[in-house]
Amino acid sequence: MVNEIVRLVSQIPCNSIIKKQNQTMSLRVNYTYQGPAKRARLGAVVTQETFYQEFDEIGSTRKEVYVNLPESPTPVPSYTNITGMPLAGCDPKPDYGLKVYALDLDGKPEWGCKGILTVESVIAAPELQVTSLSVS
Amino acid sequence: MTELGEIVAIEITEPLPAAGVVASTYKIKGSAKVLKKVGSPPWVYAEVRMKEWYKPEIAEEVSYERGFPVPITGDFSIEFKPEKEGDYEVTVVATPAPLSLPVIGLFPTTGKSDVMKIAVGKAPLGIINVKSLALS
Numbered sequence: 001m002v003n004e005i006v007r008l009v010s011q012i013p014c015n016s017i018i019k020k021q022n023q024t025m026s027l028r029v030n031y032t033y034q035g036p037a038k039r040a041r042l043g044a045v046v047t048q049e050t051f052y053q054e055f056d057e058i059g060s061t062r063k064e065v066y067v068n069l070p071e072s073p074t075p076v077p078s079y080t081n082i083t084g085m086p087l088a089g090c091d092p093k094p095d096y097g098l099k100v101y102a103l104d105l106d107g108k109p110e111w112g113c114k115g116i117l118t119v120e121s122v123i124a125a126p127e128l129q130v131t132s133l134s135v136s
Numbered sequence: 137m138t139e140l141g142e143i144v145a146i147e148i149t150e151p152l153p154a155a156g157v158v159a160s161t162y163k164i165k166g167s168a169k170v171l172k173k174v175g176s177p178p179w180v181y182a183e184v185r186m187k188e189w190y191k192p193e194i195a196e197e198v199s200y201e202r203g204f205p206v207p208i209t210g211d212f213s214i215e216f217k218p219e220k221e222g223d224y225e226v227t228v229v230a231t232p233a234p235l236s237l238p239v240i241g242l243f244p245t246t247g248k249s250d251v252m253k254i255a256v257g258k259a260p261l262g263i264i265n266v267k268s269l270a271l272s
Contacts, residue, residue, distance in 0.1 A: 014269040028270040035262020069262055077267075100269060106261035113269060 009055050009099060014113035019087055022122045025061075026083040029100055032075035041103040042067050044082045046096050046117060055099045055112050060089030064103070092121035144230040144247025145169050146180075152216065152226055152252045157259045161217045164203070168230050168247060169210040179232065180205050182214045185225040203228070218256040226252045 019025055029042055046061035047054075063085045070076075082100075090096060096117035101110040150165035168180050180203040187196050203214035218224060230247035 010266075012266055012268055015271055017271040026272050028272075029266055030268045030270070031264050031266040033262055033264050036260055038262050040262070040264070069264070075263075075265065098269065098271070100266055102264045102266075106263050109264065109266075111266040111269075116271065 009110045009112040012100075012111045012113060014098065014116050016116045016118075018118040018120060020120050020122050021087055021090060021092060023087060024083070025085040025087060025117070026081060027085070027098070027100075028079050028081050030077070030079045032077050033069045034072055034075040035069070035105070037071040038069045038104065040067050040069055040105050041065065042080050042082065042100065043103065044085060044098060044100045046085065046087070046090060047099045047112065047114075048096055049114060054114065055097055055110075057099065058089055058096075061085050061087060087119055090119040092119050094118040143171060145171055146228050146230060146247045146249040148228065148249050148252070152254045154254060156218060156224075156254050156256045158218055158221055158256055159259075161215055162254075164214045164216060164226065164228060164252070166212060166228060166249065167210045168205050168212055168228070180212045180214070180228060180230050182216055183227045183229050184216065185227075186218070186220065186222050187224075188220065188222040218254075221257050222255075224254045224256055226254065 017025070025046075027044055029044070041064050043062060043064035045057045045059070045063075048056050048058065050056045063082050065080060065082050067080050069078075094117075095115040096119060097112055097114040098116060099110055099112040101108060146166060146168045148164065148166040150163060152162050152164060156162060164182055182201040182203065184199045184201060185196055186199075201214050201216055203212040205212040212228075214228065216226060228249035229245050231245055
């Protein structure tokens, strides 16, 4: 018998982007926070859809930042920038996704969006051009 | 003992809240005056009785936090920092005999405030809700 833990990822809106493998990606996370003043972590990781998982993480792209959340008795909108996510570990292909998660808060909530990132190769695709022919 | 208990009048101007959080510091403010005389008692203590919910009634921890009354006015401030979760009962007591503290408890007690009850729990966790992402 196999016990599988399924974690729910809430899907949220996000723009699409094309990046090269040698570039880094940045994102702005728009959120609301309600609770006591707290130092928490926000993390982001590039994902790909596989047969087994909708959000299969590509670990080398992971980036986490600390966020100082002020005390707020009601949900207050705010944002945090996560910069410099390396894409070198991604194969050149379309339809990568992204997952954002929070640590040190109530549970480990996760949010994501699918098919929003295309990674292009830095090496130009080989191209053969025939310029002339000589018959002998 | 009853007679001694009426020598000092203790008035609490800033009592403890009904609920608190572990490792937070709370201040008890008030004044302690020797009746029929100007002046203040030499020693003021907060007698802290703590009971953890899973222990029997008799398993009660007692500790003392010292306050420093201002001469003439008798105003005092005592800091209370609960280290454990549980139900606390805090009473401010005045005594002329500091040497007995805290080995054998307060004796004799020359004044006592009303009991302040405070339920101490863990710090509440915050709730974050990511609304959208903007990639760049």
